[in-house]
Amino acid sequence: xxxxxxxxxxxxxxxxxxxxxxxxxxxxxxxxxxxxxxxxxxxxxxxxxxxxxxxxxxxxxxxxxxxxxxxxxxxxxxxxxxxxxxxxxxxxxxxxxxxxxxxxxxxxxxxxxxxx
Amino acid sequence: xxxxxxxxxxxxxxxxxxxxxxxxxxxxxxxxxxxxxxxxxxxxxxxxxxxxxxxxxxxxxxxxxxxxxxxxxxxxxxxxxxxxxxxxxxxxxxxxxxxxxxxxxxxxxxxxxxxx
DNA sequence: AAGATAGTGAAGTGCAGACTTGACCAATCG
DNA sequence: CGATTGGTCAAGTCTGCACTTCACTATCTT
Numbered sequence: 012x013x014x015x016x017x018x019x020x021x022x023x024x025x026x027x028x029x030x031x032x033x034x035x036x037x038x039x040x041x042x043x044x045x046x047x048x049x050x051x052x053x054x055x056x057x058x059x060x061x062x063x064x065x066x067x068x069x070x071x072x073x074x075x076x077x078x079x080x081x082x083x084x085x086x087x088x089x090x091x092x093x094x095x096x097x098x099x100x101x102x103x104x105x106x107x108x109x110x111x112x113x114x115x116x117x118x119x120x121x122x123x124x125x126x127x
Numbered sequence: 128x129x130x131x132x133x134x135x136x137x138x139x140x141x142x143x144x145x146x147x148x149x150x151x152x153x154x155x156x157x158x159x160x161x162x163x164x165x166x167x168x169x170x171x172x173x174x175x176x177x178x179x180x181x182x183x184x185x186x187x188x189x190x191x192x193x194x195x196x197x198x199x200x201x202x203x204x205x206x207x208x209x210x211x212x213x214x215x216x217x218x219x220x221x222x223x224x225x226x227x228x229x230x231x232x233x234x235x236x237x238x239x240x241x242x243x
Numbered sequence: 244a245a246g247a248t249a250g251t252g253a254a255g256t257g258c259a260g261a262c263t264t265g266a267c268c269a270a271t272c273g
Numbered sequence: 274c275g276a277t278t279g280g281t282c283a284a285g286t287c288t289g290c291a292c293t294t295c296a297c298t299a300t301c302t303t
Contacts, residue, residue: 022151022154025154026151029145029148029149029154030149032145032149033145033146033148033149034290034291035138035142036291038138038141038145041222042222045222045225045226045229046225046229047229050249050250051249051250052248052249052250060291060292060293061292061293061294062249062250062251063250063251063252063292063293063294064291064292064293065250066250066251066252067290067291067292068291082249082250084249084299084300084301085248085249085250085298085299085300085301086248086249086250086300087249087250091226093226096219096222096223096226099219100219100223103212103215103216103219106157106158106161106212107212107216109161109162110161110207110209110212113161113162113163146260150260150261152261166279166280167279167280167281168278168279168280171279176261176262176263177262177263177264178279178280178281179262179263179264179280179281179282180261180262180263181280182280182281182282183260183261183262184261187260198279198280200269200270200271200279201268201269201270201271201278201279201280202270202278202279202280203279203280
């Protein structure tokens with residue numbers, strides 16, 4: 012489980028993923044949600060944007076599978092969806108592998124990269 | 128080295144990073160560069176966009192420290208800069224840690240997340 | 244039932260950003 | 274030298290998207 016095998020990530024998915032995280036407010040949302048679930052209103056208050064805006068952000072995050080939500084009564088509670096983060100991890104691992112492989116043969120840059 | 132310690136990533140930097148990777152062409156660029164360095168013209172030909180556009184993308188990638196470039200003679204060769212990927216990794220690790228910690232107490236979702 | 248509260252839909256505004264074109268400079272080649 | 278070729282600068286275009294407001298539908302509270 013949790014194999015180190017190179018798992019490729021579909022471009023469409025990558026698009027959704029990076030687009031989703033490209034916005035500061037959405038990143039703040041996953042920041043909040045990674046701490047604990049929250050409702051639309053709470054997120055709205057915290058981020059200081061309209062509930063409508065939160066709803067729109069949520070849709071984007073859900074499409075990227077970075078968040079989930081479910082409505083009970085009149086309140087919708089959002090929580091983090093690990094799947095997105097996992098996919099992101101995969102994307103990085105894939106590319107990391109590629110250049111690490113290449114840099115091994117060339118032996119440079121790497122130290123610099125680690126120091127900030 | 129390469130410690131597992133939580134290394135926090137500055138929001139401004141995260142912005143640059145995710146914004147940079149939010150574009151499909153730029154992702155294709157890092158894809159190419161992670162294989163081997165390339166010149167502006169080569170990238171232009173491969174991505175089928177103007178050299179000017181490539182230059183603009185390059186600027187974005189460099190700001191995010193995902194690429195470097197240097198000009199010798201009249202040709203500019205671009206190569207991948209590991210620093211960006213490393214920072215990205217840090218960002219994920221940080222959030223991953225947060226929700227893993229929380230999910231450990233709640234014990235759910237995780238299996239689903241791993242299967243796609 | 245009246246009134247607040249939680250959220251959704253539609254439509255509009257304004258800005259950012261991904262491109263292009265065209266003029267231009269600097270190396271390289273014949 | 275003259276002609277390509279590689280790259281950059283400066284505008285300008287056009288689409289996408291973050292966000293708002295307004296109107297409306299549940300749902301909860303008292």
